[in-house]
Amino acid sequence: MSVVSQIKTVTAAAIHQLYGVELQPLDILVNATKPEFEGDYTVVLFAFVKQLKKSPDALGQELGNELVTKNRALFASFNVIKGFLNLSVSESYWLEFLSREYNNPLFGTAFPKGDKVMVEYSSPNTNKPLHLGHLRNNFLGWSIAAILKATGHDVVKTCIVNDRGIHICKSMVAWQLFANGATPKSTGIKGDHFVGDYYVKFNDEYKKQVEELQLAGGSKEEAEKEAPIMRAAQQMLLDWEAGKPDVMLLWRNMNSWVYEGFSKTYQRIGSDFDKTYYESDTYLLGKDLVDMGLKKGVFYQKEDGSVWIDLTADGLDEKLVRRRDGTSVYMTQDIGLAELKQKEFNADQSIYVVGDEQNYHFKVLKLICQKLGLPSADGIYHLSYGMVELPSGKMKSREGTVVDADDLVDEMVAIARQKTEELGKVKDFTPAELEALYDTIGLGALKFFLLRVDPKKRMVFNPEESIDFHGFTGPFIQYTHARIKSILRKAEFPAEKIQAATLLPVEKELAIQLEMFPATLLDAGADHDPSKLAIYIFNLAKVFNSFYTEHSIANAESDEKKQLRLQLAQLTAQVIKTGMGVLGIDVPERM
RNA sequence: GGACCGGUAGCUCAGCUGGAUAGAGCAGCUGCCUUCUAAGCAGCAGGUCAUUGGUUCGAAUCCAAUCCGGUUCACCA
Structure with a gap:
């Protein structure tokens, strides 16, 4: 037990002994003594002077006497200044501590507690390489996992890879249009950067087309919708969902390039995972949970067929969980993935290392899981972290200010x-x-x-x-x-x-x-x-x-x-x- | 507009379950390498803790209001 915990415990015992009042050790405030006073640790007495009906000074003297006489191995002396009881820990205590631990390579770590924690972190998109923000995420996730492991928790590190969706299709379309069959191998460019370059090319071309359409007399909104390259990307997403062979082949190829690049980066920065989930495998999850929620009355259906949850009683808004066309949304997938994780690993706690722009999302996710009665719901914890900004402000990929x-x-x-x-x-x-x-x-x-x-x-x-x-x-x-x-x-x-x-x-x-x-x-x-x-x-x-x-x-x-x-x-x-x-x-x- | 987060030294950050005179690092200024690694150490200087009220023995810390900055509230992910 730490010195501070010991002091709290013996102080609570001494107060009980002297005055017959029961206090929780946790209610006792123990600080490091300020350097200008004599002593090592200080018990702050103000909190109980009223309850014990003693002057701070009298209380300090009595308590100090009791503590020092009853705990000779721990305390050498004490002094009281105003409401502060300063305690000097005996030298033999420190000497014993040193001889006990100096050669103990496990000092600080704890025995297994028998519980399990999942830590999900990193979670990249496969259309561009990792940047500074991802680094904060990776370092945080890896570290919190290691800290929990060291303190006796069984830890499973996971990663959900965003390997499908419109953003990947953009890179794919641009590659088809501009690459002439080039590959990371043929160009010598690291795979994730290679694919990221085509994502940039897509946006450049898209911008050009929008401008041209506007010059031809279209409105901005129209131009943004009509730009041929954007239409191609949307078509590609549909083809992907339909499983069109040549699209699937290209998709697998480009993702494999990205993974090759990612794995180099991960190896370099020391990120690793026990289990990797891919969104292409999980994005359809959660649909049956929507039906279950409907039956349970957790969700309700609007006239157009879309399914919602009303969280206004919890101070939040109404949230869509299934579109009118029957397809699921991001939230639905996450509920499904939470259930899948629970089935596969049955962790007591599930930590998501995700940026703070998703605070609302995770609040809602946890609430919905709780209302659905998923066993893992209470263990959901969003380890939210803030953006990394540059002195010039936020990083913006469009302005090329992203730190790779x-x-x-x-x-x-x-x-x-x-x-x-x-x-x-x-x-x-x-x-x-x-x-x-x-x-x-x-x-x-x-x-x-x-x-x-x-x-x-x-x-x-x-x-x-x-x-x-x-x-x-x-x-x-x-x-x-x-x-x-x-x-x-x-x-x-x-x-x-x-x-x-x-x-x-x-x-x-x-x-x-x-x-x-x-x-x-x-x-x-x-x-x-x-x-x-x-x-x-x-x-x-x-x-x-x-x-x-x-x-x-x-x-x-x-x-x-x-x-x-x-x-x-x-x-x-x-x-x-x-x-x-x-x-x-x-x-x-x-x- | 609702919700949430933040505002502490020139800059980057600690301290926030209320406790003694608000701390570090960087930058600035002084010193210290014939002795275990000077990527170090010692010191000086630098503050209306956003503002205003309140709670109390005591407030950077808690409460309220205001100002400033951020995020979010999509049939996006």
């Missing part, structure tokens, strides 16, 4: 290379080791930058300035790790059991930080928020760096001190490795 994922990764790795070469610390690395190091640092910087921000907030990505390798960044933490490893390589180990060393302020601060790791990991998982972990690791690295500059480990004042510092250093490296690991970030032994 592959380009960005290449750029980050190139910067890593350049900085590493400038510093010249790893001249003895083999070329292969160097390449691996550049990847580790470049991707580490990028992932950390996107994960350090609260997912639900939109964020600004500044290509010139945002990616720095100093300060609150991935490389800063990686560097801290490499420095520790360098010391550990040279030091003789294992450390002996520490007898009665006294902790200097920075040493204790470091121990306190390290002790917080398991609770922080748990928190990040429960809140579906990797940024909490990213911030924690950064703080840990910062404390370590202060410690490192202030005190020598290898040449410590005494052997005992040396052993103590080696334990601190080793556990710090361990926590950084585990913590960064679940963010999807590698840490190098040297850099």
Whole structure:
């Protein structure tokens, strides 16, 4: 149990003992003591002075006495200032903590809980390559899955590929018109980019045709409908739905090119999935659920035959679930897919990593599933994240301001290379080791930058300035790790059991930080928020760096001190490795 | 118009289940490499926490109103 939890528990017990009042440990507020006061943790007393009919000062004195006398292993002393009870944790507690955990590679992780969580993320369209927004999605999804895994949940990672629809048909039509049989192989272009280029070509041509039609005297709306290339795309969608052989062949071909490209990108950024769903397989799902909903009276039918659900009582609107022509809509597919997932995996929780522009959609999805009585309904959780914007504003594909994922990764790795070469610390690395190091640092910087921000907030990505390798960044933490490893390589180990060393302020601060790791990991998982972990690791690295500059480990004042510092250093490296690991970030032994 | 999200230092962000004098990083300015990796450390400077009211021992945090920005409310996905 974490120190903070222990303090809450014993405080609740002490209050019960002294005053006969039952309090929940969770109701007790425990903070880190402000540096200007003596103590490590502070119990805030104001909340119960009224209930206990005591002055803050008297309460603090009595409670402090009780806590310290009854918990000698935990507390060394206390003081009371206004309504704050400051507690000093005994040094032996930290020393024991260190000797217990410093060599435990699983520190922070939890035993299996026996429940299952699905995480759906990435979910690309197959008409264009991945961009910066997808990167945030992928990093978030992968990371939250890893955090949940580390905290004892069974995790299934899934991806739904949007492999059908009008957008793919656009790329297909443009390819037919302009490619002259070209392929990724014949042109040497990565498959997803190749197909994306034809999507761009489609839009260029479409725009031209609309302008021409307007010049010929048509209205804008008419021109947009009548443009031959748009009509061709719509016809192709119909042909696809009819299963026309040559269209299916082209569709399979172009998608296979895209998948080839995607798999390279996924491999590079470290995304992987246990199960991939394809919309072409799932888009007809959910139809029988509409009938069931009608029977149950959850849905109702309008005169034209379309089927709706009325969510006005829940503060939402009416929502269509089946068109008048009998075809299903996006929502219907998603209900069907939710049911399919439940049948196949029966997860307790189902997390969807999807942008916040779909907040409404997922609110409705969950509500409908609940009203239909699907067993998985209550476990639906939308991990909503904000847009990534550029300093110039939103990314717009039409204006060519979309930051391509592959380009960005290449750029980050190139910067890593350049900085590493400038510093010249790893001249003895083999070329292969160097390449691996550049990847580790470049991707580490990028992932950390996107994960350090609260997912639900939109964020600004500044290509010139945002990616720095100093300060609150991935490389800063990686560097801290490499420095520790360098010391550990040279030091003789294992450390002996520490007898009665006294902790200097920075040493204790470091121990306190390290002790917080398991609770922080748990928190990040429960809140579906990797940024909490990213911030924690950064703080840990910062404390370590202060410690490192202030005190020598290898040449410590005494052997005992040396052993103590080696334990601190080793556990710090361990926590950084585990913590960064679940963010999807590698840490190098040297850099 | 309804619903939801956000507004904290020049910039990017923490802090938000109410707690002590609001914190980091970047950018700016000072120092520190004959000692374990200076991708580092120490320090200075920088704030009407959008505005106005309210709740109370105490509000960046909770409530209300207002202003600004965003998203969404399609027989699109």
